[in-house]
Amino acid sequence: MIDLSVHDRGPQHLRVREFYLGRQPILDRNQALFGYELLFRNAPVGPAQVTDGLTATAAVIAHAAQLGMEKTVGEAQGFVNVDASVIMSDIFPFLPREKVVLEISNGMAATPAVVDRVRALVDHGFSFALDDVTGETEAVQALLPLVEYVKMDMRNIAPSSLSKLAPRFRQEKKKLVAEKVETREEFKHGLDLGFDYFQGYYFSKPVIMSGKKLSPSQLAVMELMTLVTSDADNPQIERAIKRDVSLALNLLRLVNTPAVGARQRIDSLSQAVTILGRRQLQRWLQIMLYAEPSKRGQSMTPLLMLATTRGRLLELLAAKLRPSQRERADIAFTVGIMSLMDTLFGMQMGEILEQIPVGDEVRDALLHRGGFYGDLLKLVECIERIEDMDCHILPTLRDLAMSTEELLELEMAAFEWSDNVVRYAL
CATH class of the missing domain: 1.10.3210.10 (Hypothetical protein af1432)
Incomplete structure (x- = not known):
């Protein structure tokens, strides 16, 4: 059994004011909105640094509990990054499990305790994604049966590896998410490889057409x-x-x-x-x-x-x-x-x-x-x-x-x- 009770040391007392919030859209194959990855950065720390996983994710959850996840993602799904410290913590009562996907951080050690905890959370209705997958590591092999989504960075993995991994994960009935999709060509390549979802801002880049006429x-x-x-x-x-x-x-x-x-x-x-x-x-x-x-x-x-x-x-x-x-x-x-x-x-x-x-x-x-x-x-x-x-x-x-x-x-x-x-x- 997993304890989802609220503990006194929960995140509701954290000061959320220290964080920036960013939303990155995740689109389906028809380019319709499916979800957002919620990105939090700690303002005073300096450029491109993230606080420890528990603090950052606790801030997401505290703010979602206070204002409602629907204000942040609407009817879409919210993808939130978690690491081992978050997975082993007691903050899950604050998460609307039907609205969020928990992204397991790249490089996290899949210890037996972590795998057991993920399995228990899945049994309680939580969904997981493996983030920034570049190969079939021991951690990926241990966690793959428990996750619903596999995310791969289109710019951080060799095309040859991408062409091999995508069919492999599709065989396992995993939903594939292509990250860092910034051009129409990358989107088309992901479609050809069978990716289900696409994260990035390629859709907001103008495609200039000479002689274009308005409808x-x-x-x-x-x-x-x-x-x-x-x-x-x-x-x-x-x-x-x-x-x-x-x-x-x-x-x-x-x-x-x-x-x-x-x-x-x-x-x-x-x-x-x-x-x-x-x-x-x-x-x-x-x-x-x-x-x-x-x-x-x-x-x-x-x-x-x-x-x-x-x-x-x-x-x-x-x-x-x-x-x-x-x-x-x-x-x-x-x-x-x-x-x-x-x-x-x-x-x-x-x-x-x-x-x-x-x-x-x-x-x-x-x-x-x-x-x-x-x-x-x-x-x-x-x-x-x-x-x-x-x-x-x-x-x-x-x-x-x-x-x-x-x-x-x-x-x-x-x-x-x-x-x-x-x-x-x-």
């Missing part, structure tokens, strides 16, 4: 955005929306999401335009640009999730740093969500900005990462790629006079808001 529905949204940001009157905007029935229905569904926070249900386009105001209406049109490909059968959920999270986090950061300048927060949201439009459209950002009128500050942020909004965008991009860029986060926070605890709270709020939006947008 009719994207053009309709862009034209409407131009009307909204100009001096067009409300009846003119309403008429433009009504010309596209699908656009009108999708807009009404979006503006009734809890993320809008409207006190009453919005049942007409006239209400939507009047109640929301121009800036809010522009926001939902920007979101619709990312949602539209999914409605045509393309899996753009990860890009939609990333764009809405970026937009909301930039908005919350600007509101925190410039509380008396509400317009700053609105502009920051636009910068965040527009920062991925080159990927969305397969066009150079400069070409996009010729079609969408923006101010000089927004243009400088999007093209050069310059100015106040550019600094916020760079910070958020570093958080997204926390494994490689965490050394840049603390200096930026110091420049912005913001604590890691404040940043973590804003991140959690952005994650939850984005998850709500995406559920209604698709």
